[in-house]
Amino acid sequence: MTPTPDPSRIPTALREFAGSARFAQALTLLAVGLAFGAHAIRSVIGAPGLLAALSALVVLCAASLVARWRAVEWYGILPLTILVFIGWCAASVIWSNLPPLASLARLGYLVAFAFVGIYVALMRDTIQIVRAFGDVMRALLGASIVLEVLSGIILDVPIHVLGIQGDIASLGPIQGIFGSRNMLGFVALIALLTFLVEWRMKIVSRTRAVASLVLAGLCLMLSGSPTTWFALGAALAALGALYGLRRASASTRWRWQVTLLVSGIVAIAAAWIFRLRIIELLDVRSEFDVRLDVWRELSRYLNLNPLQGWGWVGPWPDSAPYTWIEIATGREHGSALNAFIDVYFQVGVIGALLFIALIGVALVRAWLLASTRRSVVYVWPALMLVAIAVTSFAESFALVEGGWMLLVVCAVKAARDMSWRDALAAGRPPVPQE
Numbered sequence: 533m534t535p536t537p538d539p540s541r542i543p544t545a546l547r548e549f550a551g552s553a554r555f556a557q558a559l560t561l562l563a564v565g566l567a568f569g570a571h572a573i574r575s576v577i578g579a580p581g582l583l584a585a586l587s588a589l590v591v592l593c594a595a596s597l598v599a600r601w602r603a604v605e606w607y608g609i610l611p612l613t614i615l616v617f618i619g620w621c622a623a624s625v626i627w628s629n630l631p632p633l634a635s636l637a638r639l640g641y642l643v644a645f646a647f648v649g650i651y652v653a654l655m656r657d658t659i660q661i662v663r664a665f666g667d668v669m670r671a672l673l674g675a676s677i678v679l680e681v682l683s684g685i686i687l688d689v690p691i692h693v694l695g696i697q698g699d700i701a702s703l704g705p706i707q708g709i710f711g712s713r714n715m716l717g718f719v720a721l722i723a724l725l726t727f728l729v730e731w732r733m734k735i736v737s738r739t740r741a742v743a744s745l746v747l748a749g750l751c752l753m754l755s756g757s758p759t760t761w762f763a764l765g766a767a768l769a770a771l772g773a774l775y776g777l778r779r780a781s782a783s784t785r786w787r788w789q790v791t792l793l794v795s796g797i798v799a800i801a802a803a804w805i806f807r808l809r810i811i812e813l814l815d816v817r818s819e820f821d822v823r824l825d826v827w828r829e830l831s832r833y834l835n836l837n838p839l840q841g842w843g844w845v846g847p848w849p850d851s852a853p854y855t856w857i858e859i860a861t862g863r864e865h866g867s868a869l870n871a872f873i874d875v876y877f878q879v880g881v882i883g884a885l886l887f888i889a890l891i892g893v894a895l896v897r898a899w900l901l902a903s904t905r906r907s908v909v910y911v912w913p914a915l916m917l918v919a920i921a922v923t924s925f926a927e928s929f930a931l932v933e934g935g936w937m938l939l940v941v942c943a944v945k946a947a948r949d950m951s952w953r954d955a956l957a958a959g960r961p962p963v964p965q966e
Contacts, residue, residue: 550592551599556655557664559593563648564668568719568934571711575694583641590644593651604654611947613890614940618646620886621844624879628843630851638846645933649940658909658945659735666730669723670744673751676708676716680754705756717757718919718929721764722938724748725915728771732908758819759926766922767915774911777903785903822861823869823926829857830868830877841880846932867928874928890943891921891930897946910949913942 549555566573566585574582597604621642625635652661683691684698684706691698695711705713727748731741752760773792780788833842833853847866848854858864868874876884895917902914920930920939929935 547599550595551603556596556600557660559589559596560652560656560661560664561668562589563593563652563937564664564934565671567645567648567937568668569672569709570933571715572694572709575711586641586644586648590647593648596655597651600655610650611890611893611943613886613893614646614650614943617883617886617890618643620883621879624841624843624883627837627840628845629853630843630845630849634849635843635845638849639844642844642846642931642936645937646940649937650944652937653941653944653948658912659733661941661945662726662729662733662909662912663735665722665726666736666744669719669726670747672709673720673723673747676706676710676751677747680706680708700754704754706751706754708751708755713755714757714759714927715929717752717755717760718763718923718927718935720748720751720755721760721767721919721923722916724752724764725767725771725919726912729908729912729915732911759923762926763919763922767919770915770918771911774899774902774914782904789903819926822863825861825863826857826865826869827873829860830873833857834877837880839880839882841876841878841883844878844883867931869927871924871928871930874931891917891924891939894939894943894946895921897949898942901946901949905949913945916942917946 566582566589570582573585622639625632625639628635630638652664656664679691679694679696680698680700683689683696684700684702687698688701689698690696694709695707696709697707700706706716707713708716708719710716710719724745727741727744730736731738731745736744752764777785777788777792833856842853845854854865868877872884872888875887879886895914898910898914898917902911916938920935920942923935924930930939
């Protein structure tokens with residue numbers, strides 16, 4: 533005879549289930565998959581389906597967070613830069629030219645992915661996050677290659693619902709399940725760096741690590757994204773610098789840090805001076821011209837609201853002034869093709885400075901941790917933030933969905949391991965321990 537469950541124990545069982553490590557692991561995988569697979573989900577089941585999935589994920593993350601509330605040390609782990617930036621975006625609803633409900637909905641979309649990113653950063657340690665990103669990236673990139681082969685070689689017809697053109701037979705550019713070659717390149721870059729960290733930490737087998745690196749490298753090359761090659765070069769340079777810094781003695785490391793900082797500033801200045809020559813050498817004139825046209829049109833409207841911007845919208849809506857810019861450039865755009873300019877246009881110079889502070893503070897924290905902590909896993913947030921920062925000069929991925937969630941995860945993890953507020957309370961500088 534089957535025993536009858538005791539109703540009084542059901543809430544306790546649910547609380548234990550919601551607070552379990554396995555539940556948090558499953559939610560982390562779902563969060564990364566939904567954030568970076570948003571285009572495919574939206575294309576298959578529509579925007580309402582994506583919003584329903586995101587809402588359900590937020591509810592589950594909230595339940596898990598409540599169940600494990602006492603296990604989390606809240607003081608000093610949420611970066612003020614994230615809170616202030618989101619707060620300013622929320623304030624922009626007041627002067628937005630969109631209807632109030634539409635503005636609140638778009639703000640809610642930003643907050644939802646930020647909340648999910650905070651949950652992932654709080655509930656999982658960095659090794660577990662790297663594993664989750666690695667597993668999800670393998671699945672997403674693998675699905676992209678399979679569908680591209682199906683479309684371009686086996687069936688020889690585009691898969692319009694996913695935006696796949698089927699050009700893999702001519703060696704690209706391909707889009708995978710991400711809607712554009714630049715987004716595929718960005719995801720492939722993140723995956724490549726993640727797989728490198730996995731390999732160095734030996735948390736996956738050698739065979740799996742090599743196969744993963746080949747998959748990411750193949751997707752990166754077939755994407756044909758010039759933006760990604762710039763970001764890859766910066767990430768590899770950062771990886772080499774960190775490799776040297778981690779082996780330098782503690783007494784001389786600060787000198788190398790200053791030398792690298794000066795060298796970086798000189799390299800950026802030289803790249804700006806010789807930007808036209810670099811563009812010609814890399815044969816990306818058409819890509820640059822598209823962005824220049826958008827930025828030129830944006831500058832006309834920036835003069836009207838330079839301080840507060842036009843109000844937060846995230847991905848561009850079908851309304852003025854965004855439609856005016858598309859008409860003037862003769863192309864449809866979902867963003868300003870530059871995260872910093874996009875933020876400047878939407879929430880003004882104040883919002884742009886807050887966003888720069890968010891990336892800058894997170895990168896400084898992550899860099900110091902990566903250069904001083906023994907574990908290789910601390911290199912991962914630093915590399916992710918370098919990739920985000922460089923990519924943000926040519927794309928707005930850092931403001932929406934997967935890119936935004938990744939930025940929040942890295943910022944929270946860096947703040948948790950190096951809190952300025954804890955250091956000030958203790959009366960010492962926030963120097964990471966060896």
